[in-house]
Amino acid sequence: MAHEMELTMVKGNEALGEAAIRAGCRFFFGYPITPQSELPAYMSRRMPEVNGTYLQAESEVAAVNMVLGAAAAGVRVMTSSSSPGYSLKQEGISYMIGSQLPAVVVNVMRGGPGLGNIQPAQGDYWQMVKGGGHGDYRMISLAPSTVQELVNLTVQAFELADKYQNPVGILADGLLGQTMEPVRFPEIKEDPGPHTKPWALTGCKGRGKRIHTSLELSPEGLEKHNIKLQAKFKVMEDEVQFEAYKCEDADLIVVAYGTAARVARAAVDAARQLGLNVGLFRPISLWPFPSAALSGLVDRGVTRFLDVEMSAGQMVEDVQLAVLGRAKVDFYGRTGGIVPTPREILNEIQKVMGGEAK
Amino acid sequence: MFMHEILIAGFGGQGVLTAGQLLAYAGNFEGKCVSWVPAYGPEQRGGTANCSVVISDQQIACTLVTEPSLCIVMNQPSLEKFEKAVKPGGVLVVNTSLCEKKATRTDITVVNVAATDTAIELGSQKFANMVALGALLGAMPVVDIEMVLKAMLKVMGEDKARFIPANREALKRGMEAAKSAVHA
Amino acid sequence: MSKQIAGKPESMSPVVTHYCPGCSHGVVHRLVAEVLDELGLREQTVGVASVGCSVLAYNYFETDFVQAPHGRAPAVATGVKRANPNACVFTYQGDGDMAAIGTSEVIHAAVRGEKITCIMYNNSIYGMTGGQMSPTTLMGAVTATTPYGRGPEAGMPYRMAEILATTPGAAYVARTHVADVGNIVKTKRAIKKAFELQMKGVGFTMVEVLGNCPTNWGLTPSESNKYVTGEMLPYFPLGELKDVTKEVPAGVHA
Structure with a gap:
């Protein structure tokens, strides 16, 4: 095949x-x-x-x-x-x-x-x-x-x-x-x-030994x-990779990677249809983490982030470090092998944008 | 927006995974974004098998289908497990040959088709998955059945071309069953 | 015209080792180096160092070397040999490294018939960490972690060479000792055979060499050699435990 x-x-x-x-x-x-x-x-x-x-x-x-x-x-x-x-x-x-x-x-x-x-x-x-x-x-x-x-x-x-x-x-x-x-x-x-x-160990024929x-x-x-x-x-650290989707005018940016990011993208699209200015920031390299790019979004005026993971919250700490208290970072995660649905994430987006998030 | 989230469930060996793959390939041939995921785990042998298929004109968000818009259940346990998961307004194809009970929901289109019995009439119960798939496509023309048959050659190899006429017949019988069921 | 009658094998680096006075590791190193010289293998050899007293073996052999995590030398050697089947690959491990933490790696390397040579220096103790009980410590022996002598709750010492000899992939497995000159010569013979069979691609080869540990045994070098011959030998019998070149194939009548 x-x-x-x-x-x-x-x-x-x-x-x-x-x-x-x-x-x-x-x-x-x-x-x-x-x-x-x-x-x-x-x-x-x-x-x-x-x-x-x-x-x-x-x-x-x-x-x-x-x-x-x-x-x-x-x-x-x-x-x-x-x-x-x-x-x-x-x-x-x-x-x-x-x-x-x-x-x-x-x-x-x-x-x-x-x-x-x-x-x-x-x-x-x-x-x-x-x-x-x-x-x-x-x-x-x-x-x-x-x-x-x-x-x-x-x-x-x-x-x-x-x-x-x-x-x-x-x-x-x-x-x-x-x-x-x-x-x-x-x-x-x-x-x-x-x-x-x-540096490869090929046998030391014609050269000194390598260790x-x-x-x-x-x-x-x-x-x-x-x-x-x-x-x-x-x-x-220069090998940073990320994708910013509809982040240009976003008031809230969802941060997610891998499968969670795919689901979040659908939630972002659904939020846009409701007239909410939401974007998706997707780290592709988790290390090096795209901190500078996230920080740049804060410079541009973004004040709220929603980190979404299929975990109890791990990458969220890197997001917090990147924005260094200059923006509010909320978290939504599912564990146990459950993949969140776009609707769940949309609900969180609406909660956060309605100011109800903890 | 063209977007179908499909779940196909049944016993292992009923060809539910294959039916899903063929559907995904057919969608791919028609230029759509497609994905296919088998349910995996300890229950994948002997118990219920199922797969998720998404066919969309947009980039696919979640490839795992938990609330299908279109669903095929090939046996009673699958009916019990997935009838409640179908999205309101969705389609549920029930293989009545192997389901003693009937689907009870009224907010979805239920297509009852004796897929296994029809398949046996056609010469082998192995065609049951194609009868059921035909029924689904009869109720909701997600892809052209000729694309499903083209996918069959791709997945199973060109040397299986001799099985195409029988599978075409199975798909058509399913489609006819769907039309009479939907209009009934 | 002068003739050199003694010297350093080319496969040994011109450095002083860190081994304690009277320790036999140096003897076994030298035997391996002499064998590599005699078989002309030095320039195609990749050694794999283990963890324990011989962790710095890569400083003493004049060949390419890679250092493995504790017990994993046979797995690392597998990777080297599979990547470069023409290489001569050997591990140099102690009894703690091979017979405790590395049991799984060495047994499976043997089962797969990896074309490598594993040298196990068995002095029935963890030397580098300060003289703790190892899987081959004799019953009753006092160590840092058996202050009242090894008792039954710690199990009986086990014989690694015998176990490896039962694996189908092993081509040659021998146990020797280096506590006297005659047996040093026999040890070299066994090591040479192991390397020869490795290079012929016959299968997995291993030589367990009984050696001393004067420092952690609290004995003088000569007393420690007597411990090897007097105490260890009765429990760890010498001999070629497996040699496929001597075996009569099944079904063939001699």
Whole structure:
């Protein structure tokens, strides 16, 4: 399926897998967990067709460490999971960032905490965006809201990972993973390969040995390493992406990402039909967070924001930080795997604009 | 605004997921924005299966359908579960072959069609999903049935072309049933 | 004309190690380095360091190296080897790293028949963290976390090599020790065989080397070597526990 360039109907999870292959990824280490299991299944079918490697690991922990090994060897590599499994991947992510190794890590979120359920949710924002692993680190985190965007951002994620020698996260949710929509895939690209990476572990023939480690026992040495990493993260902050929809004249701006943003868009359209000046601000990169753009909206006179999430309120803290008390930020969220309806969000918009919100 | 939120439900194996996919593909062929999502979870085997389809001329907001404007229920448990979810003014297609009870709502159009019995008359109960889909399209022409058949070749492969005439017949029988039901 | 009769293998870096006086880690490092030299593998080798006393192994081998999280070295080695099947890939782990936190990773690497070599230095204790009980600590042994001696509530020490030898993907599994010269030579032979079979693509290879820990055992180096031969050997028998090159295929009568 999905080999031709025309518009094809593809499920989110499978589209993500195909996009990775188009981006030159030939190594996938995974572990089954709903609702992302179609992705490893797709890779197990597709990788042999492109002389790639699919391996089902014994755990998410093992899978992410296989990714670490393959990344050290200099190839484009990916792993994916859903919330409980993503928790287990934190170890490898912290090590990869400490060792400056690129990879793409996918979380197709489900309801939590704990085993939670398998319905779509957005409760892992903090975990991915704020760094669920140990140590001071940052990771570009991209949040698609349609299957086509999932494809585009996956391809981008591999480029960004290589560019910064840092893992890049894709934060999707169960609904996006399960949704089948028409998509257009980009041309297939080759992995630039280990020979283009002056740090790849290829055996030390004709050169000095290369080491990848995140260990630095001397405090001065480790601080120096941290300063270097922080300088890199500072540069990564330029990779901001967002979408502003009908924000130009809006009095109230709804802030939402991923699936919640899709629903919010319909609510914004419905509000406009009622004559309410409402816009949608959709962060696409959750880190770096588009704080400056949000702040710019406040400069322009926006005084009210309504943050909508499929969580008890996580990104809302970043919205509050971005506006720094200069605007009122309300929150509406559903948890447990419940996707809010456009009508629910419209009700919240009307409440907030009527001044009834807490 | 052209916007249909469709939910198709039944037992696993009744072809509800396939019927939904064909509908989505057909909408895509007609240039509409479309999406399809299967209900997933522990109950996906042996219990009820269902899928959400959205066909719209606008960008699709939520791909998950909880309050369908159009709904097909292929069995009694699905009728019990989803009759109340249908939007007022919407359409509910009921496969009376496998539903002992009748739909009771009066604020929606109920299309009763003996989809499984009709399918068996046509040679195989596997056509039941197409009879029911035909009934839905008879009540609300969301897509052209020829596009559904074109989608069938796309999804199942060109080598399944020999099944097209029988499926066309199933869709037509469903449409006729809908017309008599709606006018009744 | 002079002839060099002793020296440093090319696969060892010209640095001083951090290991305690009398510790056998250096001996095992050297044996691995000599084998890499003799097999001409140095320039295609990627080592995987573990967590524990040998965490800094990458400073001592003159080969490419990657450092793994605690216990995950066989998974990291899997990733390296799958990405570069021509590479010679080995892990160097302790008993805490492999037999406790990394049990899952090593068993599944063996089950899959990953073409890697895992060296486990078994000194029946967590050295780097300060001498705590490990899964291979002998019954009754006093450690930082078994101040009254290891009792039944902590379970019995278990034998990793025997377990790995039962996995279908293992090509070669051996247990040796380095407490005397004769056995140092035998250890080198086992390590060499493991690397040879890895490079022939036969399957997973592992050598468990019994070694000492004078510091955490509170013994002198020579006393600690006597502990290896006197106390550990009766519980951890030596030998080639699996060698597929010696096995008669099923259904074939010798």
